[in-house]
Amino acid sequence: MTRRPAGPDLAITLSNVAADRVKQVRALAGRSARLRAHRFVVEGPQCVREAVRFAAGSVLDVYLTSAAHARSPEIAAEAAAAGLRVYGCSPEVAEAMSGDAQGAIAVVGLERAEGAEFPAAARLVAILADARDPGNAGTVIRAADAAGADAVMLAGESVEATNPKVLRASAGSFFHLPVVEGRSLAEAVTVARSAGLRILATDGAGNVTLGDGAASAASLAVPTAWIFGNEARGLSPADLALADATVRIPMYGRAESLNLGAAATLCLFASASAHRARADTAAHSAAADTAP
Secondary structure, three states, rough: OOOOOOOOOOOOEEEOOOOOOHHHHHOOOOHHHHHOOEEEEOHHHHHHHHHHHHOOOHHHEEEEEEHHHOOHHHHHHHHHHOOOOEEOOHHHHHHHOOOOOOOOOEEEEEEHOOOOOOOOOOOOEEEEOOOOOOOHHHHHHHHHHHHHOOEEEEEEOOOOOOOOHHHHHHHOOOOOOOOOEEEOHHHHHOOOOOOOEEEEEEEEOOEEEEEHHHHHHHHOOOEEEEEEEOOOOEOOHHHHHHOEEEEEEEOOOOOOOOOOHHHHHHHHHHHHHHHHHHHHHHHHHHHHHHHO
């Protein structure tokens, strides 16, 4: 069995649920408070751990109950190694800060989100157009991370990436890849196309069927940015016109459609598989050319 690193002893230093610090952290659940304070809150052991590991320079404070510390001692250990402030807090204080934190909370400077930039060498990107449901947005960020995508763009009137529900649904993936905000869908597409990406959009009447043999594989094997639409309305004709091609996901059962998170996961992994198959073919061809 692999032993987890033992964290430092964590004394309870915050026990007053009415303390100003507790109220300030609680307020960060709201967008206006995040903008005023220029910081956001991260909830849950997994998200807090990933924030500490991948964004320590932006983490301002970490709060842990003794139970959370016992379950995940690596959080305090890695936070202390990074020179971060770690506070022990009572279960009541943790609950007052956030009812969804499972005893682990971090406060992160908003520059972590504002500084995200589109990577020039991107090969796989997810663009969300007016995605309003935070759970779906977080799921797409997580799926993009798992598929090895280079960035996620939240375009138009999409939910904020620093919404606590988005962060929880991303399961820490928010801290693994750039999540770029603040552009219209047309602007996001222009950025992606300027980087050499082919633009694909999902649509029930798409002219390419996902997984349909060589035609689908050829469409997905090049650097690609996927556009995924609003959960209820999908993509408008004007949105679809921004794409180089539209792709439909075949329904083999009786369901009429998939939700945003599921559809994005299928499309991103199909692209990732096509990219890797093409890379493997190129590698084998190069090896054959150099063989004696």
